[in-house]
Amino acid sequence: LQALAARIRPDFRIGAAVALGPLASDADYGRVLVGNFGAITPENAMKAQNLSPQQGTYTFEEADAILAVAESKGMAVHGHTIAFTEAMPRWMQELPAGTEAERSVSAQALLDYVTAVVTHFRGRLDSLDVVNEPFDVDQGTGLQQNIWYRVFGPAYPAVVSQAVYAADPQVKQYINENGADVPGRRQDALLKLALDTNAVGGHIYGVGLQAHVYNLETDAIPAGELTKTLRNFKDAGLHVRISENDVADDDGTDVQAEQYATVLATCLRSSACVSYTTWGVDNRYDWLIDDDGSLQQGHDYLFENGKPTPPYDAMRKA
Numbered sequence: 001l002q003a004l005a006a007r008i009r010p011d012f013r014i015g016a017a018v019a020l021g022p023l024a025s026d027a028d029y030g031r032v033l034v035g036n037f038g039a040i041t042p043e044n045a046m047k048a049q050n051l052s053p054q055q056g057t058y059t060f061e062e063a064d065a066i067l068a069v070a071e072s073k074g075m076a077v078h079g080h081t082i083a084f085t086e087a088m089p090r091w092m093q094e095l096p097a098g099t100e101a102e103r104s105v106s107a108q109a110l111l112d113y114v115t116a117v118v119t120h121f122r123g124r125l126d127s128l129d130v131v132n133e134p135f136d137v138d139q140g141t142g143l144q145q146n147i148w149y150r151v152f153g154p155a156y157p158a159v160v161s162q163a164v165y166a167a168d169p170q171v172k173q174y175i176n177e178n179g180a181d182v183p184g185r186r187q188d189a190l191l192k193l194a195l196d197t198n199a200v201g202g203h204i205y206g207v208g209l210q211a212h213v214y215n216l217e218t219d220a221i222p223a224g225e226l227t228k229t230l231r232n233f234k235d236a237g238l239h240v241r242i243s244e245n246d247v248a249d250d251d252g253t254d255v256q257a258e259q260y261a262t263v264l265a266t267c268l269r270s271s272a273c274v275s276y277t278t279w280g281v282d283n284r285y286d287w288l289i290d291d292d293g294s295l296q297q298g299h300d301y302l303f304e305n306g307k308p309t310p311p312y313d314a315m316r317k318a
């Protein structure tokens with residue numbers, strides 16, 4: 001896939017979210033990953049809860065092992081993620097923020113975390129989600145009032161962005177969000193947040209559009225709407241990555257395959273869109289299937305037990 005895409009745009013990257021478990025244990029997984037993708041996003045290994053389970057202590061081993069594979073194969077790495085409500089260790093969630101004195105101590109703890117992590121990975125990341133899923137869940141447009149917000153206030157993305165820049169001025173900084181893939185209030189809010197962040201000293205290069213499609217009837221992403229979307233961000237001077245595309249396995253594999261192909265083809269043909277990443281590799285490892293094997297809602301990824309699926313074939317044609 002990466003080679004086909006590069007024929008259309010030499011600098012374009014096709015990526016996948018990657019976990020160390022299957023990478024270390026499943027030869028098929030490694031083979032199709034290296035054979036088809038030019039970039040990776042560590043699926044969970046660079047989230048704060050995994051990088052710093054205790055305050056002041058860092059566990060970089062898993063992320064380093066994933067990056068070592070990517071580096072040995074010349075794959076670009078997208079870091080995911082610094083400030084993310086859902087993936088913080090307890091100590092971070094529970095930092096005190098009631099008084100000004102508490103906020104100042106907690107601010108230092110959060111900045112120390114950012115500096116330690118970004119310094120550790122400096123020079124190895126092409127891009128990084130400095131803020132992930134800033135908005136209220138259920139498609140809201142207000143900022144989630146997480147610890148970053150409580151300590152630094154509503155302009156916290158700019159504070160995080162500046163700390164990232166100080167530790168690694170080269171890494172391209174993104175704000176990543178779901179539900180902003182088609183024009184509408186949520187997209188307007190994301191665009192405004194990126195611009196507001198830069199207006200107060202942030203270094204946001206672009207936005208990540210997750211493009212998770214949970215229901216093809218209610219939240220499909222049509223080519224025309226995505227094209228408009230990419231134009232909206234481009235007109236505002238922002239780049240776009242399709243950061244986590246996957247399509248729920250509802251019923252019709254054709255419709256599903258078409259949806260994958262539409263998102264990739266539209267991104268590939270817009271100069272505003274710098275890369276496309278799918279949130280998984282093989283149906284064997286589906287993030288919406290519980291560990292006990294019970295199904296919340298499965299996906300069709302591009303591979304099943306190492307064999308191409310209809311979405312893969314559709315994407316090759318795209």
Ligand code: XIL
Nearest residue numbers: 043044080132133176210244279287
């Ligand atoms: C998901 C992972 O894929 C799962 O393994 C984990 O249990 C929960 O997080 N949006 C994001 C990703 O930005 O970080 C999420 O990843 C999927 C939704």
